[in-house]
Amino acid sequence: MALPLTTDQPDRSVAPAERTVARNFLLARLGSFLAFFPLGIWTANHLWNQLAAFAGARPWEESVTAHSNPATAALTFTVVMVPLVWHVGWGMVRLAKTRTSTVGNVSNLRYWLQRASAIGLLAFLGAHLWLAWIQPRFVLGRPEPFSDIAREMHHHTPTLIVYILGVLAIAYHLANGLWSFATMGWGIAVSKSAQAWFERLALLVFLVLLAIGWASVYALYRAGA
Ligand code: HEM
Numbered sequence: 001m002a003l004p005l006t007t008d009q010p011d012r013s014v015a016p017a018e019r020t021v022a023r024n025f026l027l028a029r030l031g032s033f034l035a036f037f038p039l040g041i042w043t044a045n046h047l048w049n050q051l052a053a054f055a056g057a058r059p060w061e062e063s064v065t066a067h068s069n070p071a072t073a074a075l076t077f078t079v080v081m082v083p084l085v086w087h088v089g090w091g092m093v094r095l096a097k098t099r100t101s102t103v104g105n106v107s108n109l110r111y112w113l114q115r116a117s118a119i120g121l122l123a124f125l126g127a128h129l130w131l132a133w134i135q136p137r138f139v140l141g142r143p144e145p146f147s148d149i150a151r152e153m154h155h156h157t158p159t160l161i162v163y164i165l166g167v168l169a170i171a172y173h174l175a176n177g178l179w180s181f182a183t184m185g186w187g188i189a190v191s192k193s194a195q196a197w198f199e200r201l202a203l204l205v206f207l208v209l210l211a212i213g214w215a216s217v218y219a220l221y222r223a224g225a
Contacts, residue, residue: 031090032185034083040174042080047167047209050216053223057146065143084125091118110176117173124166146223153217154224160217167213175206 052063067073098115101108136144152159179195179202182188189198 028090029185031087032181035087035090035177036181038079039083039087040177043170043174044209047170047212047216051212051219053146053150053216053219056223057150060146061143088122095119110179113172114176114180117169117176120165120169121173124162124169127162128166150220150224152224153220154222160221163217163220164214167217168210171206171209171213174209175202178202178205 046064049063050060052059067076095115095118101111132144132149136142136148153163154160179198182198183190183195189195
């Protein structure tokens with residue numbers, strides 16, 4: 001049957017069950033897409049900005065906590081929090097569908113690590129968002145000062161450990177997510193060799209994100225002495 005050329009009327013030629021399948025397909029793709037654009041890109045940039053800690057308090061505050069006007073603050077909020085909340089909801093549904101596999105191979109391990117890092121990230125992001133963003137900005141009425149985070153990093157061992165593990169979790173989750181996004185998620189890499197190339201790329205992304213994140217933690221730790 002010919003499909004209508006205009007979309008001003010609901011398309012009755014598609015059975016409701018198929019519409020549901022199509023909607024679920026799009027919702028699943030959206031949870032995966034938003035994890036990368038803009039959330040993943042923003043996260044990588046956020047880690048990169050932390051390197052300003054090597055240059056001291058002012059450069060760090062200019063690079064991490066300063067907003068030129070309230071509009072950029074609102075934009076950042078929208079670009080980060082909306083995709084994050086969506087992705088967490090999407091991720092929770094997938095966590096609930098996690099299945100055990102008897103195949104003891106590397107893919108199985110990566111499947112589990114992706115889920116373990118998701119749970120770790122959930123805890124880390126809860127603490128991080130409250131302590132570094134919501135409490136200073138909305139309860140105390142000012143952004144997190146460099147001196148506070150640097151002091152905590154140096155003198156409060158649980159904070160140091162949580163940041164070291166949080167960076168490890170995000171580096172793994174994002175890098176392995178890049179691989180699953182390109183292969184199973186969107187079918188960008190289909191051939192065996194393309195998948196192997198994405199594996200190498202994911203490993204590189206993991207090492208780069210880890211190096212940037214851990215270097216920043218070290219810079220904050222050193223500054224807090
Ligand atoms: C800054 C935070 C986060 C970023 C940047 C991020 C990014 C990603 C990316 C890029 C993927 C791969 C998507 C795909 O395969 O198409 C992914 C997968 C996943 N994420 Fe996240 N994520 C974050 C936080 C979380 C949190 C807090 C949870 C907890 C519920 C979570 C749960 C999951 C799960 C369960 C998967 C695997 C889905 C699957 O393989 O079926 N993520 N994430």
